Amino acid sequence: MAEDASSRFIPRSIGALSQGYGATPFIRDLLAGLTVGVVALPLAMAFAIASGTTPDRGLFTAIVAGFLISALGGSRYQVGGPTGAFVVIIFNVIQRHGYDGLVVCTILAGLLLMVLGFCRLGTLIKYIPYPVTTGFTAGIGVLIFSSQMKDFFGLKAGSPPPEFLDKWEFYLQNTDKIDYATLSIALTALVVILAVRKYVPRIPAPVVGVTVASLMAMVLGAGAETIGSRFGGIPDSLPSFAWPHISLAQIRSLLPDALAIAFLAGIESLLSCVVADGMTGDRHNSDMELVAQGAANIASVAFGGIPATGAIARTATSIKSGAFSPMAGIIHALVLLCFILFLSGVASYIVLASLAAVLVVVAWDMSEVHKFVRLFRAPKSDVAVMLLTFGVTIVIDLTVAVLMGVVLAALLFMRRMSETTGILAVENGFGKGPGIYTAEDAGGDIQAYEIDGPFFFGVADRFRITMNAMQRQPKVFILRLEKVPAVDSTGLFALETFVRQSQGGDTTVLLSGVKPAVLARMRRMGTLDAIGEDNVFADYETALRRAIWLVGANGTGTD
DSSP states (O other): OHHHHHHTTSOHHHHHHHTOOOHHHHHHHHHHHHHHHHHHHHHHHHHHHHTTSOHHHHHHHHHHHHHHHHHHOSOSSOOEEOOGGGHHHHHHHHHHHHHHHHHHHHHHHHHHHHHHHHTTOGGGGGGSOHHHHHHHHHHHHHHHHHHTHHHHHTOOSOOOOSSHHHHHHHHHHTGGGOOHHHHHHHHHHHHHHHHHHHHOTTSOHHHHHHHHHHHHHHHHTOOOOBHHHHHOOOOSSOOOOOOOOOOHHHHHHHHHHHHHHHHHHHHHHHHHHHHHHHHHOOOOOHHHHHHHHHHHHHHHHHTTOOOOEEOHHHHHHHHHTTOOSTHHHHHHHHHHHHHHHHHGGGGGGOBHHHHHHHHHHHHHHHHOHHHHHHGGGSOHHHHHHHHHHHHHHHHTOHHHHHHHHHHHHHHHHHHHHHHHSEEEEOOOOOOOSTTOOOGGGGTTOEEEEEEESOBSHHHHHHHHHHHHTOSSOOSEEEEEEEEOOOBOHHHHHHHHHHHHHHHHTTOEEEEESOOHHHHHHHHHHTHHHHHOGGGEESSHHHHHHHHHHHHTGGGTOOO
16 A cells, blocks of 8 residues: 555656657657647736736746646646636735735645645545536636736726726726727737637647737837837746745735635646546546646746646647657747747737737637536526626635635535435334234334435434424334434434433434444444433334334233
8 A cells, every 4th residue: 555655646757758758759749849839838928917927927937837747747748837717816916915925825825735635635626516617717717808908909098907897997988098000900819819720720829810910010010019018028048946935924814815826726737637638548646736736836936937737728739739748748848948048039029919819719718608608507506606606706806706606515515415315204014914013003102214315414403303393202213224324423413412302201212224334423422322222223123123112012011
């Protein structure tokens, strides 16, 4: 077992390369890495700008985190970097705490991810309800779309407010300040991206759209804002390693946002791994993937980046381009590094409106409208969870939305689970024939109920109500537990309360068919002391014989 445990934390890159890695696999990884690197270039800068920071931080993230996610991860094909899921929360953290606060927040999130991975809790993140993920993903898509309207329309106005409703009020009040030259460039980029995606899917559509739009702006002299005019270009080297000072006060104030970043990083990376597994037949290691995500996020901000996670679209692109191993993701990071080292000046000419067009497409993809609409055919409780998460994500805050969605989904799940457990009156008789006692002979002084399903806190109140509704107090009450696979402390407390109330009314409570695991828990909790071990029977027939004897049926007193 020790060997198995240690093997859980061996990166897939080591396993893939140790199985034999020659010229052919390398060429496959090289071509895939080049393709994904080109695709990631505009996306990395666009996500950083939308997050309220500079485009170079997106490139630093794609290089540092992208390298480590592929080198240390638990998936053979995962490609990581900045993604749209983080845009809203990064923007909010920077607005409240500045970039330095984001660095501390991301380090905390990275540590949380590593703890989850090392504690082998990777599979638990997969149990987030589907309506919750659909709701907040669609909400993020709407927020990303909203954040890009100023650059898309070239509004010659100040910065829009961060709140969703206030932002759209700002846009509507400034419709007279639209720059139509910038809008035409953005629309051109958007049309080119959509056309390339549909008719030439093997070509990186965002790169083509950004290139065409930027050339159009240069030729027409439209005066549209560029990366160079707003940010002064991007540096031609990576920043040096810098570790921030972290105080207890910062941890307290940033922990909720750190939890949200860790949650999103874990969810999106594992979803990306599942997509990759479905495309290739491979099987990822979720625990090692979380460890890698944690380490990559810590290193990313230590080198001037922003939060990162596995990117589903880039991972799928890598696979479609023939990736053989995690080396494809590593090469993608090196391609972006070469761009910074040798071609950083080119980035100054990229028109921001074209990057806004890229993010409009990303926002549409993230919203997954078809899945959102389809969920309206689900049970009303699922629809309520999705709409609540969606609405709170847009109007209030992503962190609050996730927490509210998960809590509401959990409560609804508990209600559904409690409804699957039945508490029913049962026939006391167990047969007719010479020498066989039946409950009917006891004159109604024996009553029996059966619990069918888990006896947990969601069922305890219904049990109390059912027991209190009995019209008359019998001399003996039999509770059949043959179909109870598990019981929790609330269920046991409800049972103890019922037993003590029954004893106060001169009613003896017998249990039948208690499973060994349930019986062991009753013994540990002291419930058997209240019931009496002599009142617990292996099967219902034996318990009924004892009940008939207790009420003196037929006056025989025979056991």
